[in-house]
Amino acid sequence: MKTENMPENIKGNIPLKDYSTFKMGGAAKYFCTVKNEEETKAALDFAITKQLRVFVIGRGSNLLISDDGFDGLVLKIEDSSVKSEATKDGVVLNLGAGNLLTKLALDFQKESIGGLEWTAGIPATLGGAICSNAGANGKEISESVREVRALEMELAPEKYLESYALRSIKKDECAFAYRKSLFKDTKKFIILGATLFLSRGDSDKAKKEIEKNLENRRQKQPIEYPNAGSTFKNPVLSEEQKDKLSQKCPHFADVCKNSTVPAGWLIEQAGLKGKKIGGVMVSEKHANFIVNTGEGKAEDVVILISLIKQKIRIKFSIQLHEEIEYVGF
Ligand SMILES: Cc1cc2nc3c(=O)[nH]c(=O)nc-3n(C[C@H](O)[C@H](O)[C@H](O)COP(=O)(O)OP(=O)(O)OC[C@H]3O[C@@H](n4cnc5c(N)ncnc54)[C@H](O)[C@@H]3O)c2cc1C
Incomplete structure (x- = not known):
C-alpha cells in the first residue's frame, strides 16, 4: 500500500508481532522506522496530512498489541547515536x-x-x-x-495528530x-x-x-518463550491487607518489603502457575510472566489477565494493575 506524498520509509499493513517480544498482535496501518529527528518529523507530517493516530515503539518489550493491530502510524525509533x-x-x-x-x-x-x-x-x-x-x-x-x-504532539479530540x-x-x-x-x-x-x-x-x-x-535473568525468567516481562506492577498493601495476608500465608514476611509484595508471589499463592488459556500460559518459572507458547493471541492474554485479577481479588482482596501496556484496544 503506497499513498501519494508518503515518505519512502513508511510502509503499509505491517505485522506488529515482528516488533513485539510477545510475538503477537495484528498489523499497523502504517509503520515507519526513524533514525533521527528529520525522519521523525517527516513521518509525523505524513500522519498530520492523513489524520492518523501515532504510537511510538522501542523494542516492543512491554506491549500487548491487539489482534486487530493499530489503526494509525506506528513509529519505531532507531536512533542509536x-x-x-x-x-x-x-x-x-x-x-x-x-x-x-x-x-x-x-x-x-x-x-x-x-x-x-x-x-x-x-x-x-x-x-x-x-x-x-x-x-x-x-x-x-x-x-x-x-x-x-x-x-510534544498536539492531538485532536479523536487523538489524531494535529501538530x-x-x-x-x-x-x-x-x-x-x-x-x-x-x-x-x-x-x-x-x-x-x-x-x-x-x-x-x-x-x-x-x-x-x-x-x-x-x-x-536466565535462571529466573522464562526467556525460552516470547513474553513481555512483568505483567503486573507489584502492589503496595494497606495495613489491613498485610494483616490478612500474614494470617493466610506463613512466608508473607519474607517477601513483603516496604509494604510492597511481588505480584508473581501472589499469583503463585493463588495456584495459577502454569494456568493456560489458548496459546498463552502463566510461566512455571516466574508467575508474573505470561508466555506465548506458540500460537498465542492477544485475546488469550486479555482473558488470562482478567482471570488472574479476579482470583487475586477474591483470594486476597488485592487489585492488581497491569505493567504491560495495551496497544490498539
Ligand atoms: C524478558 C523481559 C524482562 C524485562 N525486565 C524488566 C525489568 O527488569 N524492569 C523493567 O522496568 N522492565 C522490564 N521489562 C519490560 C520492558 O523491557 C521495559 O518496560 C522497557 O522499558 C520497555 O522498553 P521498550 O523500548 O521495549 O519500549 P516498548 O515496549 O516498545 O514501549 C513501552 C512504552 O514506551 C513508549 N515508548 C517507547 N519508545 C518511546 C519513545 N522513543 N518515545 C516515547 N515513548 C516511547 C511506548 O509508546 C510505550 O508506552 C522486561 C521485559 C522483558 C520482555
Missing part, C-alpha cells in the same frame, strides 16, 4: 532514544563508565525505558537522566515514579534522545555485575 563529554566527576552522555540498554551497559563497562549495569538483560530501548521509568535491583533509569529531548513541537524537558519536569513518567501518563511525547550523567566506575567490577545480572 552516542556522544560523550568527560567532566571532573563523570561523563555526560547525549544518547539517541533507540539505543539498547544492555548494549549501552556493555559498551560503557569497557570504557569504565558505571551506573547502567543493572539494566543488563532488560530488552529495552532508552526511549522505552524512560517512558516506563524501567527499573531493577532497586534502581531506576530516572536516577541517571538529566534531560529528555522530545517532540508537534520540539521540547527539552528537565528531569524534575518528567514526573518519574514507579514505572511511570510524564511520557507514559500523557502519551503525547516522542522521545528523540536524552542526556544522562554517569560516574566513572571499576570496569572489572562492572563486568562481574553485568554477568551476574544476565545469569540471574
Whole structure:
C-alpha cells in the first residue's frame, strides 16, 4: 500500500508481532522506522496530512498489541547515536532514544563508565525505558537522566495528530515514579534522545555485575518463550491487607518489603502457575510472566489477565494493575 506524498520509509499493513517480544498482535496501518529527528518529523507530517493516530515503539518489550493491530502510524525509533563529554566527576552522555540498554551497559563497562549495569538483560530501548521509568535491583533509569529531548504532539479530540513541537524537558519536569513518567501518563511525547550523567566506575567490577545480572535473568525468567516481562506492577498493601495476608500465608514476611509484595508471589499463592488459556500460559518459572507458547493471541492474554485479577481479588482482596501496556484496544 503506497499513498501519494508518503515518505519512502513508511510502509503499509505491517505485522506488529515482528516488533513485539510477545510475538503477537495484528498489523499497523502504517509503520515507519526513524533514525533521527528529520525522519521523525517527516513521518509525523505524513500522519498530520492523513489524520492518523501515532504510537511510538522501542523494542516492543512491554506491549500487548491487539489482534486487530493499530489503526494509525506506528513509529519505531532507531536512533542509536552516542556522544560523550568527560567532566571532573563523570561523563555526560547525549544518547539517541533507540539505543539498547544492555548494549549501552556493555559498551560503557569497557570504557569504565558505571551506573547502567543493572539494566543488563532488560530488552529495552532508552526511549522505552524512560517512558516506563524501567527499573531493577532497586534502581531506576530516572536516577541517571538529566534531560529528555522530545517532540510534544498536539492531538485532536479523536487523538489524531494535529501538530508537534520540539521540547527539552528537565528531569524534575518528567514526573518519574514507579514505572511511570510524564511520557507514559500523557502519551503525547516522542522521545528523540536524552542526556544522562554517569560516574566513572571499576570496569572489572562492572563486568562481574553485568554477568551476574544476565545469569540471574536466565535462571529466573522464562526467556525460552516470547513474553513481555512483568505483567503486573507489584502492589503496595494497606495495613489491613498485610494483616490478612500474614494470617493466610506463613512466608508473607519474607517477601513483603516496604509494604510492597511481588505480584508473581501472589499469583503463585493463588495456584495459577502454569494456568493456560489458548496459546498463552502463566510461566512455571516466574508467575508474573505470561508466555506465548506458540500460537498465542492477544485475546488469550486479555482473558488470562482478567482471570488472574479476579482470583487475586477474591483470594486476597488485592487489585492488581497491569505493567504491560495495551496497544490498539
Ligand atoms: C524478558 C523481559 C524482562 C524485562 N525486565 C524488566 C525489568 O527488569 N524492569 C523493567 O522496568 N522492565 C522490564 N521489562 C519490560 C520492558 O523491557 C521495559 O518496560 C522497557 O522499558 C520497555 O522498553 P521498550 O523500548 O521495549 O519500549 P516498548 O515496549 O516498545 O514501549 C513501552 C512504552 O514506551 C513508549 N515508548 C517507547 N519508545 C518511546 C519513545 N522513543 N518515545 C516515547 N515513548 C516511547 C511506548 O509508546 C510505550 O508506552 C522486561 C521485559 C522483558 C520482555
